[in-house]
Structures are given as C-alpha cells and as structure tokens.
Amino acid sequence: MLRDRERIGRRAPAFTLQWHLTNACNAHCRHCYDRAPRPTLPFDEAVAVLDDLGRFCRRHRVCGQVSLTGGDPMLYPHFWQLYEEIARRGHGISVLGLPVPEADVARLAAIQPPDYYQVSLEGLREYNDGVRGSGSYARTINFLSILHDHSIPGGVMLTLSRENLGEVVPLARELAGRVNGFNFTRLSQAGSGRNIAQPTRMDYLAFLREYMAAARTMRHMRFKDNLISIVRHHRGEPLQHGCSGFGCGAAFNFVALLPDGEVHACRKFPSPLGNLHQRTLAEIYESALAKRYRRGPRACRHCVLRPVCGGCLAVTWSAGGDFFADRDPHCFMADRKRLLAGF
Numbered sequence: 001m002l003r004d005r006e007r008i009g010r011r012a013p014a015f016t017l018q019w020h021l022t023n024a025c026n027a028h029c030r031h032c033y034d035r036a037p038r039p040t041l042p043f044d045e046a047v048a049v050l051d052d053l054g055r056f057c058r059r060h061r062v063c064g065q066v067s068l069t070g071g072d073p074m075l076y077p078h079f080w081q082l083y084e085e086i087a088r089r090g091h092g093i094s095v096l097g098l099p100v101p102e103a104d105v106a107r108l109a110a111i112q113p114p115d116y117y118q119v120s121l122e123g124l125r126e127y128n129d130g131v132r133g134s135g136s137y138a139r140t141i142n143f144l145s146i147l148h149d150h151s152i153p154g155g156v157m158l159t160l161s162r163e164n165l166g167e168v169v170p171l172a173r174e175l176a177g178r179v180n181g182f183n184f185t186r187l188s189q190a191g192s193g194r195n196i197a198q199p200t201r202m203d204y205l206a207f208l209r210e211y212m213a214a215a216r217t218m219r220h221m222r223f224k225d226n227l228i229s230i231v232r233h234h235r236g237e238p239l240q241h242g243c244s245g246f247g248c249g250a251a252f253n254f255v256a257l258l259p260d261g262e263v264h265a266c267r268k269f270p271s272p273l274g275n276l277h278q279r280t281l282a283e284i285y286e287s288a289l290a291k292r293y294r295r296g297p298r299a300c301r302h303c304v305l306r307p308v309c310g311g312c313l314a315v316t317w318s319a320g321g322d323f324f325a326d327r328d329p330h331c332f333m334a335d336r337k338r339l340l341a342g343f
Contacts, residue, residue, distance in 0.1 A: 008307050010307055014063040017053055018256045022259050024075040031192055038260045066093055068093065096157075109150045109151070113152050118154075118155040118156070119154070120157050124171055161193075172220070186312055204227075205340075225242075227311065248311065250296075251285070260275075268312075269323075292324055293313070298324065300327055
C-alpha cells in the first residue's frame, strides 16, 4: 500500500507506470506534448524495467498497472513481445493510443484483454479532424465499435482548450452507447499545445455547469478533472476522486516513463525525476524531488479538498506559475460561494 506521508493522508493499493514506448506517431495533432525524437529501449532493457517495477510493487505491496502509450505505442518495435511479457507477470494493462486494425484488437484480446483501450477525440467531426487529421473522427468511431465487438472497454479522452468548449457536450451525445467512459483533461501548453489557448476561469466555470448538467442523464460522462470536486463540495454531494483516484497523483500513484528511460512526475509538462538507466524506480520514487511533487502546491496544503484535488500542476506551469507554490489558475475554491451561487 502506497502511503502519502505529506499530511495528505492518501493510501493507494495500486501503482501505474504510464509507459510512453515511443514518440513516433503518424498523427500530427495540433496540441501534441512532445514529438521530439527519443531513442527507444531495446527489448532486454524494457524487460529490465518490468523487473524493476515488480521489485517496486513487492516492496510497497501494491498491484502493478502498466499503461502503454506514446506517440503511437504500436510503433514500438517490440510492442507484442512486451505486451506478452507484461501479461505473463500479472500486471494490469491498458492502452492509450490510436485506432488499430481489428486483427490487432483480436490479438490483444487473445493475449490478455486490456482493462481499457483509450483513444482521443477533440470534438465533432469537423473540429476533430482539423486538430487530429482528416478522417480521424470516422476511424475512431468505427474503432470503438470494434472494441465493443471484442468486449474490450473503450474510452475517449478530449483535451479541453478555449477552442473546443462548445464541442464537448455535443460529442458526449454522439458517443452515447459507443463508449464505457468519456472524459476531458485541460490543455497543457507544452509542445505544439503552446499555440492553443486555455479557457478563462469564467469560461471554464460555465463549461463545467453545462458538462455536469449533461452528465446527470449521460452516464458515460466521467469526472476526472480535480476541480469538479469544488462544485460537489459546494453542493454537499459525495466527492469524486479526481485525476488519478487521489486528486493529482503525480509521483504518488503513477509516474510517466519516456521512451529513453527518463521518468517524469506527469507527462503533460516537463517534470523530470530521474532516469532508470541511472537509478531504480524505488530510488526515484523516494527522492526529495518526487516528494515535492507529492506534496503539491503550498497554496493547496491546508485545503479540505487536497486528498482529492491539488489542481493541475501542468495547467499552473502553462500559465507561468510556480507549480510547487501556486494554486491552479482555474481554481475557484476561495470564492466558490459567489461564483457557484445557483450552480
């Protein structure tokens, strides 16, 4: 059991390695965080990562979860060998990637069906294809049907920006009956995303009003964004558990592993903790720097919602803030009574 000893009081039964196998990708999404070329791990070094993860999980008595992503994870040259090795070791597996041929879905299911396969859409057809490339919308909708036919839970993630606030609920309607879960994450202005604007705080609040109202009747709409807890707290409703199940889980119940062995607290912004070529996962996890990420912003330290929130460090970084000190620029906890009146 992972225990957060930074006065937050979180306990996590599982640890997720979000493994970015490669930065290679045939899509050219306008908000991509990182297309910089990075070398990938040879298969023997990838197996050594799994050995290290196994030792970490035994040491902390947690279940291991491996989330395979990229770039396009299927472009990693040893994808299938690695998938089989992860399954053999008994870890949970998820895939965050692009649509693939049905034969590949059947192959995944035959080895070990992933806990879920997540793809991305950024809005309805016209807007999405302007961001993710022509034909992307149709391919993704068709792929969701393929996942359903093979009994693999399908999820859709949307990256929320100022441009697509009005696309989210209409897209949710289009996805009804097609997905197990639909969610959004706020844009991080890293990589290509630096040229796309975030919504203002007031626009974001208006969006939340619409999203949460729609979710009352569309049960596939999920509540991942940490700041949703402020609304539920204001209403006296049961709290959601935020981004990672524990609010901001950066360097707590997950880390991101880049193709070349570099470990980050979160993939959405530059947050390097170390490299598995130089230190073990346990050493990186127990480092002073990782503990700083787990503590989160000083401004959130005494907030009653900290165990399920902590804002989004990547959004604070995008706004030029000090993510170890400043609260999320979209946070409205302090003036919630005024802003949420009649919400």
